[in-house]
Amino acid sequence: MQAVDVMTPKVVTVSPDTDVREIARLLLEHNISAVPVVDDGDKVLGIVSEGDLMRRIENGTERKSWWLKSIFSAANNANDYIKSHARRASEIMTRDPITIPEDMPLARVAKLLEKHRIKRVPVVREGRLVGIVSRANLLRGFSATAPDAVTPVSTSDREIREAILREVDQNTGVWVDRINVIVTEGAVQLWGLVESQEERLAVQVAAENTPGVTSVENHLGFLPRGVGGY
Numbered sequence: 001m002q003a004v005d006v007m008t009p010k011v012v013t014v015s016p017d018t019d020v021r022e023i024a025r026l027l028l029e030h031n032i033s034a035v036p037v038v039d040d041g042d043k044v045l046g047i048v049s050e051g052d053l054m055r056r057i058e059n060g061t062e063r064k065s066w067w068l069k070s071i072f073s074a075a076n077n078a079n080d081y082i083k084s085h086a087r088r089a090s091e092i093m094t095r096d097p098i099t100i101p102e103d104m105p106l107a108r109v110a111k112l113l114e115k116h117r118i119k120r121v122p123v124v125r126e127g128r129l130v131g132i133v134s135r136a137n138l139l140r141g142f143s144a145t146a147p148d149a150v151t152p153v154s155t156s157d158r159e160i161r162e163a164i165l166r167e168v169d170q171n172t173g174v175w176v177d178r179i180n181v182i183v184t185e186g187a188v189q190l191w192g193l194v195e196s197q198e199e200r201l202a203v204q205v206a207a208e209n210t211p212g213v214t215s216v217e218n219h220l221g222f223l224p225r226g227v228g229g230y
Contacts (some may be wrong), residue, residue, distance in 0.1 A: 003109055004102035005158065005183075006141035007131030009165060010176045013038045016045060016090035019150065020159045023089060030177060031193070031223060034120060036097075037089045044127040046093030046111055047121075053092070064188040098123045100133070100179055106141050138220055142192040144182045157183040159210045167210065179203060179220065186214035195221040 013036050014023055025037060027050065034049035079129060099122045113135060123131040161183045169176045179192030183196060188207045195198050200220045207216045 001106045001144070002102065003104045003106070003123050003133050003143050004131070005104075005161070006106065006137040006178060006180065007133045008137065008177055009131045010169065011036060011122075011129060011132050012177060013042075013129065014048065014089050015039070016028075016088065017094075020048075020053065020087055020089070020092055024053055028054075030175065032177070035120050036129055036132065038129055040101045042098060044099055044122045044124060044129050046089070046095045047097045047122070048089055048093045052094065072153060079108055097122065101125070103129065106138055110138050110142075114140070119218070136191075140180050140182050140189065144184045144189055154185070156212055157185065158187070158212055160186065161211050164207050164213075167206040168203055174199045174203055176221065181207070183213075186212055188213050188214045188216045190216065190218045190220050192220055194220050195223050199221075 012026055012030050012032060014026065016037055016039070018037075019147055023035060027033065031155050034047055036044050037048060039067055041229040092142075098116060098118065100112065101167065102123055102125055103175060104112075109121065113119070120132055120134040122129055144157055147168060161181050164181050168174050168179070178194065179190065182189040182191065188210075190203055190229055194203065200218065200222075204216055204218045
């Protein structure tokens with residue numbers, strides 16, 4: 001399997017001028033832990049994570065989400081000052097993040113995350129953002145095949161995956177940035193989080209009705225408020 005076979009294709013992004021409060025709102029609304037910062041051509045300029053936002057807190061012994069506080073902390077150096085007082089994505093983001101191509105094998109992606117101690121990595125095609133791979137995406141991919149498997153995923157499996165995600169996105173009301181679909185020889189595994197039993201069943205029905213699907217394993221869980229998705 002490759003990055004394209006497990007990545008989340010519909011990525012929530014922000015521009016360099018996006019206000020940090022808007023970024024916090026997006027993280028909460030979509031239950032994700034980071035957003036890529038892109039320019040008008042979808043080139044990845046940086047990434048803003050919960051960790052970047054957590055710099056904007058002040059509480060002697062207890063850490064709280066910065067957006068719950070109205071008074072930001074002072075800082076001891078220039079970098080900390082920027083992180084704690086910045087107002088735009090371009091000022092708080094981690095610049096020039098590591099990116100990967102769609103065809104990178106999962107085993108290499110896993111080693112990359114481990115080497116750089118990062119939780120997620122943007123996927124690019126000809127310099128443009130097309131998805132994101134998180135540790136959770138990797139685990140779901142590894143559950144379907146051996147981590148070091150070299151047998152390529154067939155074109156039909158990728159077409160099935162794209163068809164399921166498209167159907168879910170266009171017709172069920174479920175946010176596809178919260179779910180992941182793994183397809184191996186027509187066998188589908190559904191992973192991620194949904195808001196209700198009805199959404200869980202809707203995704204399963206969408207998969208079962210997709211041509212080429214031979215079986216469906218529904219591992220979708222229910223969304224706990226305030227927990228990041230990627």
